[in-house]
Amino acid sequence: MSTAAQHPHLTVVPPMPTAAPAPLEGVVVKDAPVALRSEGALARAVAHARQHHGYAPLAGRGYRRIAARWLDRYHDDYPHMIATARGALGASADVAEHAALEQRKGELRQAYKRHRLIYSTKTGMWATTALTAAGAGTLSGGWWVSLATLLGTYAYGVRHGITDEATQLPPHELTSPMASPGLVEQPTLGMSISQLPDDARPFPLAQAHSANQLAHCVLAALRAENIPVAEVFDITRQVWGWQCTIRVSEGTPEAVIKAAGGLETRFDLGDGGVRPQPLKSRRSCAILRLVQSNPFASAPGLPYRAPHSLSITDKTRIGTSVGGDPLELALSGVMGLVVASSGGGKTGLLQALAEVTTACRDNITIDLDPHGDGLEDLGDAVRITGRTHEQIEAVLYFFLMLSKARARLRAPLGMGKKWVVSPEHPHFTIFFDEFPKGSELAKALAMQLLLVGRKEAVTLLIASQGATKFYLGESFAQMVALKVVGPCKVGDTRGVFGDGAVAEGWLPHRLAPATDVDPKDAGHIYLQGVPGRPDEPIEYAVHETPSAALRKIAAERLDAGLLEPDDTTLKAMPTVDAPDMDDLPQLLSWPALLRLCDAVSAAGGTGTAPIVARALAVMGDRSVDRIRTEPLAEALGLTVTELKAQMRDAGFKEPMPLGEMDGMQNPRGYKRDTLTSA
Incomplete structure (x- = not known):
C-alpha cells in the first residue's frame, strides 16, 4: 500500500486528470508578454493602437518635447541676460556706467556665441556616432535591423510623448x-x-x-x-x-x-x-x-525724459508690478501721501515722482523738508527749496493764498469748475517730506492747502516715516487720493489703507527695509488712488535711479529753463482775504519768496528783482545809503505810483521813513540796507 494512499493530505503530486484537456484554439505565442498572452488582450492592444492612430501623435509630441528641450539648452539663459543688459544700457545716464554695461553686453554676446558653437559641436558628434552605428548595423544585419531601428526610434518618441512629465x-x-x-x-x-x-x-x-x-x-x-x-x-x-x-x-x-x-x-x-x-x-x-527669485530683476529701467517733454496731465511709467505690468500715473490734481520706514526707500519714491514733475512743461516743482535733504539730486530742477521753518511756512502760506486767488479767477478766465493747466497757467506740485517734523503752523497750512488746492492745480505730496496717529494725527490718510506705502509697520498699513486692509491683501508691512549692505525691498510699494487703475493689493517696484543720473537730468532741465507762475494769479493774490489763523507770516511776493529760499530768479543770478537792482544802482551812483521815493522814481523814469507798484511786487509794501534828510524832517523812501538784506 502506498504512503500516498494512506496519507492523501501529505501528497505533493497533483491528481491526474481523468479526461483529456480541451484542445487550445487561436494563436499561441511562446514566452509572450503578459499583456499579450491572451487573444482578448492582444485584440484590445490592437484596437487601442488603432484608436490612437498608431500612437503617431504621441511620437510627434515626444520629438517636439525633445526638440524644445534641445533648443532651451542651446540658448540657455543668454538671450534673457543680453536683453536685460540692453535694457539697463538704455536706462543708464552715467557715462562710466554706460561703458561698463556696453562691455558687459559684448561679453555676453561672445559667451553666447561660444556656448552655441560648443553645444552644436557636441550635438553633431553624438548624431554622427548614432548615424554611423545605425548605418553599420543596417549594412551588416540587413532589413530586420533597419526595421528594428525604425521601430525603436518610433517607440522612443512615443515614450517621451506619454511619460516625459509623469516620470518627474x-x-x-x-x-x-x-x-x-x-x-x-x-x-x-x-x-x-x-x-x-x-x-x-x-x-x-x-x-x-x-x-x-x-x-x-x-x-x-x-x-x-x-x-x-x-x-x-x-x-x-x-x-x-x-x-x-x-x-x-x-x-x-x-x-x-x-x-x-x-x-x-x-x-x-x-x-x-x-x-x-x-x-x-x-x-x-x-x-x-x-x-523663487527676484520678480523685478528683469524690470525695465527709468526711461529718459527730456526737459519739457511731458505735461503734468500725461500718464507716464514710474515702476513695474510684480506681474510685469507697467505702473503708470498722472500727477495732475493728485493730493498724495507717501509712507515708508527708515530704509524703506522713501527718498527714492519721492525722487521718482519728482523726476516726472520736473520734466513737465506746465508744472513747477517745490521741495520742502524741515529735517533732511528732500529731493537731493534733483535740486537743480526744483524751483523753490524750503528747509527752515520760516521758509516752509512762507511757501505754504503763499500757495494757500495763490489757491484762493485762482478760485476767484476761474470764472473770469472761462475755465469752469477747475483750473485749466497750461504752460501759461502752470500746475504746482509741492513735495513736503518729513511732514511730522514740520512746525505746527506748517502742518495747519498744509491741511488747509489739502482742502482747497486740488481744483486750483496746486497739489501737495506729503511724506512720513509712519502713518499712525502719532505721526499724522486723526484720519489724515482719508484726506488724500493717492496713497503710497513702502516697507513699514502693520499699524501703518492699517492707518493708510484701513482697519481691514491686511485681510484684503495689503501687505507693505511684510516688505523688508534696506540695510547698509542689502537693499532688500526698498522702493517696493503698495498704492491706492492711481487715476484709471483699480485699487488692488499689488506689489510694485519703483524705478531706482543712480544719483549721478538724477544730477545730470536736473542740470539739463535747469539749462532748458524753469517755469514761472502766471502774472494773472500773482496780481490777484493781494486781493483775497487771509485765512482765519493765528501767527500767519507776511505774504511775500514771488521774487521775495525766491530770495527768502535762496532761489535763482527767472533771469538767473542772485534772485534780486530788476527794480531792486536798478534802485541799488542809482544809490551806488549817488553814493548814498537812502533815497526818497520821488527822486528815485525820476531817476528810473517811472512815476511814483509805478515805482511803488513794482517795489510791492518785489516784496516791499510801502516806502519807509528815512529820518531827516534833504531839508525834510522824516520823508519816506528806500534804504540800501533794507533792499540788500531782504
Whole structure:
C-alpha cells in the first residue's frame, strides 16, 4: 500500500486528470508578454493602437518635447541676460556706467556665441556616432535591423510623448489618477481638491516641474494648513517662480494671508516667498504668487525724459508690478501721501515722482523738508527749496493764498469748475517730506492747502516715516487720493489703507527695509488712488535711479529753463482775504519768496528783482545809503505810483521813513540796507 494512499493530505503530486484537456484554439505565442498572452488582450492592444492612430501623435509630441528641450539648452539663459543688459544700457545716464554695461553686453554676446558653437559641436558628434552605428548595423544585419531601428526610434518618441512629465512627478503622484498621460497636457485647466489623492502630502516647490505638479503642490500645502481650498487654476510659470489662482469654498482668502508663513515652510521658500492677492471681482478667489527669485530683476529701467517733454496731465511709467505690468500715473490734481520706514526707500519714491514733475512743461516743482535733504539730486530742477521753518511756512502760506486767488479767477478766465493747466497757467506740485517734523503752523497750512488746492492745480505730496496717529494725527490718510506705502509697520498699513486692509491683501508691512549692505525691498510699494487703475493689493517696484543720473537730468532741465507762475494769479493774490489763523507770516511776493529760499530768479543770478537792482544802482551812483521815493522814481523814469507798484511786487509794501534828510524832517523812501538784506 502506498504512503500516498494512506496519507492523501501529505501528497505533493497533483491528481491526474481523468479526461483529456480541451484542445487550445487561436494563436499561441511562446514566452509572450503578459499583456499579450491572451487573444482578448492582444485584440484590445490592437484596437487601442488603432484608436490612437498608431500612437503617431504621441511620437510627434515626444520629438517636439525633445526638440524644445534641445533648443532651451542651446540658448540657455543668454538671450534673457543680453536683453536685460540692453535694457539697463538704455536706462543708464552715467557715462562710466554706460561703458561698463556696453562691455558687459559684448561679453555676453561672445559667451553666447561660444556656448552655441560648443553645444552644436557636441550635438553633431553624438548624431554622427548614432548615424554611423545605425548605418553599420543596417549594412551588416540587413532589413530586420533597419526595421528594428525604425521601430525603436518610433517607440522612443512615443515614450517621451506619454511619460516625459509623469516620470518627474513626486512619489505620491505616480499612482494618482492625475499622473495619467491624458491629464498632463491640460495643466492650465487646474485641479479641484476632490482630484487630490487622500494621501497626498506637501512637497517643496522646487520639485514641481509642470503645471499639474504645481496644482498638486499647492492643493496639498493649503489642505495641510487647514485652508478650505476648492480648486487651483490659471497656472502659469514665471521667470521668478509660479503664479496661480486659488478659490476657497468658504470664508475668504484671508486664511491664505494668515498662513503665509507656514506655507513658505511647506513650499521651502524664503521670507516673503508666498504673496497672495485677493481679487475684488471674485471674493472667494486670490492670485497666489510663489516667488523663487527676484520678480523685478528683469524690470525695465527709468526711461529718459527730456526737459519739457511731458505735461503734468500725461500718464507716464514710474515702476513695474510684480506681474510685469507697467505702473503708470498722472500727477495732475493728485493730493498724495507717501509712507515708508527708515530704509524703506522713501527718498527714492519721492525722487521718482519728482523726476516726472520736473520734466513737465506746465508744472513747477517745490521741495520742502524741515529735517533732511528732500529731493537731493534733483535740486537743480526744483524751483523753490524750503528747509527752515520760516521758509516752509512762507511757501505754504503763499500757495494757500495763490489757491484762493485762482478760485476767484476761474470764472473770469472761462475755465469752469477747475483750473485749466497750461504752460501759461502752470500746475504746482509741492513735495513736503518729513511732514511730522514740520512746525505746527506748517502742518495747519498744509491741511488747509489739502482742502482747497486740488481744483486750483496746486497739489501737495506729503511724506512720513509712519502713518499712525502719532505721526499724522486723526484720519489724515482719508484726506488724500493717492496713497503710497513702502516697507513699514502693520499699524501703518492699517492707518493708510484701513482697519481691514491686511485681510484684503495689503501687505507693505511684510516688505523688508534696506540695510547698509542689502537693499532688500526698498522702493517696493503698495498704492491706492492711481487715476484709471483699480485699487488692488499689488506689489510694485519703483524705478531706482543712480544719483549721478538724477544730477545730470536736473542740470539739463535747469539749462532748458524753469517755469514761472502766471502774472494773472500773482496780481490777484493781494486781493483775497487771509485765512482765519493765528501767527500767519507776511505774504511775500514771488521774487521775495525766491530770495527768502535762496532761489535763482527767472533771469538767473542772485534772485534780486530788476527794480531792486536798478534802485541799488542809482544809490551806488549817488553814493548814498537812502533815497526818497520821488527822486528815485525820476531817476528810473517811472512815476511814483509805478515805482511803488513794482517795489510791492518785489516784496516791499510801502516806502519807509528815512529820518531827516534833504531839508525834510522824516520823508519816506528806500534804504540800501533794507533792499540788500531782504
